[in-house]
Amino acid sequence: NLPFSAFETEVFNFSIVVDYDGTDSSDDSTLSTGWAWITIFDNRVWEMIILDIPSGTTGAEKADADIDFMFEKINRTHWRMTMWGTENSTAPNNPSSPSNIVYSGDQTIFQIDNWDEGIEFYVKSYAKDGLTSNTFYVSEVNITEWNRANSTLISKSIFDSSGFIDAASMEISVVNNSAFNKGDENISLYMSADDGDNWEAVTWTTGNETEWGADNFVFANQGKHLKFRIDFNNSNWNYNYTMIIGHLNVSVLEGNVSNLTFDFGDDGTVDVTFSGELNSTNSPQEINLSFVNISSAFTDANRFTNNSFTYPHLYKIPLSIYSDSRGILQISSINLTYNPNPVSLNTTTILGTLSSSINDTLFRIPIAASNSSVGTNASINIGDIRYDYKGGKDEFLITLHDPSYTLNVTRKITSYYSDFYKNLPYTWATDIFFLPRTNSSKNVSAYGQTSTIPVFNITATNYGGMNFNFSLKVNETFSCMDITWNATGSEKPADQKINATLQEVSSNVGYLSNTQIWLWADLDNCNASQIRILTPYIFIDSCCIGCEVCL
CATH class of the missing domain: 2.60.120 (Jelly Rolls)
Known part of the structure; x- marks a missing residue:
């Protein structure tokens, strides 16, 4: 032990060198072990790692440490420990061997309760059968007394x-x-x-x-x-x-506020004045600020910021209150209703989001209400949301004329967007395929298809305002296999075979309508060389109703 008082010490440091050697055998993995640690003011701040060999093995265990320590007083209850040096432990067949720990100014802050315990250097080894060696050297112990200053x-x-x-x-x-x-x-x-x-x-x-x-x-x-x-x-x-x-x-001596002025928006203009002293006889008083024009308060200086998120349309509007005398003014039952309508969103930002996205796209419109001083009493009422999408169709005027425009004919051509997106029962592939047990299997469902899950789950995105019809076909047919489809249920019909000609499977499909298609394959002595029949290409087409040309 190295006794000294933490009351009178500002900094102390020392160096240690520790060496441990021991041997364990396969008969008893606890033949030898050792310990070495440092306790400061009744707090164990360092303990040397000594690895053991695994049970059932034999070998020599070694550990060593060469470390410089510095301890600095932070305040009455906490000290800072800084370490420089190395520490290593080896043990055959131990996956953590060698430990190879390097300290490069590593710091730890610890709390002390016992100021008079000083420093304890502890070393111990144990040998059940044989010899162990465990040495602990301490040198260059320096203590700097606590120097007070004004x-x-x-x-x-x-x-x-x-x-x-x-x-x-x-x-x-x-x-x-x-x-x-x-x-x-x-x-x-x-x-x-x-x-x-x-x-x-x-x-x-x-x-x-x-x-x-x-x-x-x-x-x-x-x-x-x-x-x-x-x-x-x-x-x-x-x-x-x-x-x-x-x-x-x-x-400060108590008093009553008097000659109160209220400036809503803090623009230097007094909006409401209460004359005289506000006391227990004439309070409470209701202050009406609803007529005040606060438009000039929506400045960058009053913009609301919460942590790392900035809400560009949310502001903190100041209310400046002045009194001619000291006293306590309690404000309660604040009712602030602000009508910012109409609120318009930046269509350029929305268009950029839609242009860089595919399929059905969700975009966030952040809305925030803050009233942290009184909990969650602030609210925003939102109604009459209007979202007018200008896309979905294009109109073109085409004029046929002679050079002098004496003879001319003008026709309007409208192009409608009739797209859709389809989902398969899986996401790791974009093709459908069948897995028959034999080359003559019947009623083979498309892979992933069940009685409740179709192979194609299709959602229409014809937001141009024109309904369309769905059709499908295969790119090639095989004499040994028929593919049957059903778009109205999960039961296999008898007479709906897919061929190389488009067949209508669903009609008058509206925007965001859902169409589900089930497929079954019937094989009849198919040749193994025709392996591509198991992954047929199903072509699905949509064409708006009444359109002359579908592309």
């Missing part, structure tokens, strides 16, 4: 007033520790009413163990933000003990 404590604003603060009271209790600091430390108190621009010394009286500040201290420099400051001064550095502040209270 310091200053400045608070943040502890009271933000709408009116000027003209006076405040300060009460403080201090444990003097006179037996230790020999009266060589003193404390100076200050208060500021103008956010620390001007510090004014507070005169205080001295008692045995408690010091009392000033009552109703009048400020020479009035302001709206109250702060306090404490200076610690010491003229004798031979004693590492300090005075302890046990209690501090700064208060």
